[in-house]
Amino acid sequence: MRGSLLIFLDASAATVLKYAYRKMFVLLLAIICAAAAAPSGAVDLWRGMETLHFAVYYRPGQQALAERAAADAESALAKIAPRLWGYPKGRIPVYVYHNRKEFIADTGIPGRELVVGVAYSAGELMRIDGSRYFAEISPVIAHELTHILLYKRMGSRILSVPVWLNEGLAVMLSGTAELPSALILQQAASTGSLLSMKSLQSSFPSGSLSDLAYAQSRSFVEYLSEQPSKLLRTLDAIAEGSSPEEAFRKVYGKSIEELELAWRQSLAAKRGLDWLGLAGTIGVGVLMLFGLYMAYRGVLLRKRRIIEEWEEEQSESQTAV
Numbered sequence: 001m002r003g004s005l006l007i008f009l010d011a012s013a014a015t016v017l018k019y020a021y022r023k024m025f026v027l028l029l030a031i032i033c034a035a036a037a038a039p040s041g042a043v044d045l046w047r048g049m050e051t052l053h054f055a056v057y058y059r060p061g062q063q064a065l066a067e068r069a070a071a072d073a074e075s076a077l078a079k080i081a082p083r084l085w086g087y088p089k090g091r092i093p094v095y096v097y098h099n100r101k102e103f104i105a106d107t108g109i110p111g112r113e114l115v116v117g118v119a120y121s122a123g124e125l126m127r128i129d130g131s132r133y134f135a136e137i138s139p140v141i142a143h144e145l146t147h148i149l150l151y152k153r154m155g156s157r158i159l160s161v162p163v164w165l166n167e168g169l170a171v172m173l174s175g176t177a178e179l180p181s182a183l184i185l186q187q188a189a190s191t192g193s194l195l196s197m198k199s200l201q202s203s204f205p206s207g208s209l210s211d212l213a214y215a216q217s218r219s220f221v222e223y224l225s226e227q228p229s230k231l232l233r234t235l236d237a238i239a240e241g242s243s244p245e246e247a248f249r250k251v252y253g254k255s256i257e258e259l260e261l262a263w264r265q266s267l268a269a270k271r272g273l274d275w276l277g278l279a280g281t282i283g284v285g286v287l288m289l290f291g292l293y294m295a296y297r298g299v300l301l302r303k304r305r306i307i308e309e310w311e312e313e314q315s316e317s318q319t320a321v
């Protein structure tokens with residue numbers, strides 16, 4: 001909190017104090033949350049603006065970025081809230097960073113990781129990398145927002161929600177491009193290298209398997225959402241004290257493992273249909289798939305190049321210091 005300035009450009013004099021307290025509370029929670037990682041002085045000089053459902057914090061001079069983030073957050077909420085439990089009470093704090101270095105310093109994530117957003121259950125706030133080094137901000141906000149809405153509904157029971165369910169919902173509801181995820185999934189399914197959902201219950205793998213973990217979680221959650229109310233009822237049951245296993249049995253009448261097996265079979269059936277379709281359009285279909293694969297490969301290579309460039313810049317600036 002060293003050197004913190006509580007300046008709120010869009011707040012009336014009467015509300016400054018109210019938000020100053022709220023801001024202090026939020027900052028305190030953020031500091032507790034990232035205590036080990038946040039360097040001193042990393043949380044000073046924030047400005048704030050509000051929309052109906054969000055309190056957006058940004059660095060001086062970055063109001064345009066904050067306004068964009070606020071608009072993205074409101075439009076994401078309008079799409080996601082009706083698919084979960086409706087609009088939340090109160091405003092959700094969003095910290096937008098125009099500088100990736102500051103984002104990394106405040107969140108404590110390793111620089112090499114491609115993390116572009118963090119949602120904290122303590123304080124129900126999110127931190128967003130608005131530098132756009134790796135991603136546009138709107139899908140990132142939508143993704144983190146889904147986590148926050150889940151935190152709000154589940155309270156301390158969020159710890160019982162399987163990671164694959166939490167992440168799968170976030171990827172599905174944020175409307176992230178489906179194609180790369182579908183290609184990763186199909187490749188793993190056809191080579192028998194899908195991960196077990198049990199292995200994704202309490203954490204996700206890092207490195208190249210992380211993309212597969214997200215792709216699988218999305219696909220499994222989409223499968224479970226064929227009747228959306230069922231998934232919400234399952235989460236409600238977990239919120240009320242059931243274990244995930246009991247909750248799925250209660251609502252779907254099957255164990256998680258049985259549901260996973262059915263989902264894997266549905267993937268295999270889909271693959272069979274894909275091949276039939278291909279047989280009907282030999283040539284064009286194969287070329288299209290090849291083109292899609294090359295496009296996906298291009299995305300991967302670009303990602304890798306960006307990381308390398310970013311790391312080079314980092315080491316240059318560190319040597320300069």
Ligand SMILES: [Zn+2]
Pocket residue numbers: 143147167170
């Ligand atoms: Zn996530």
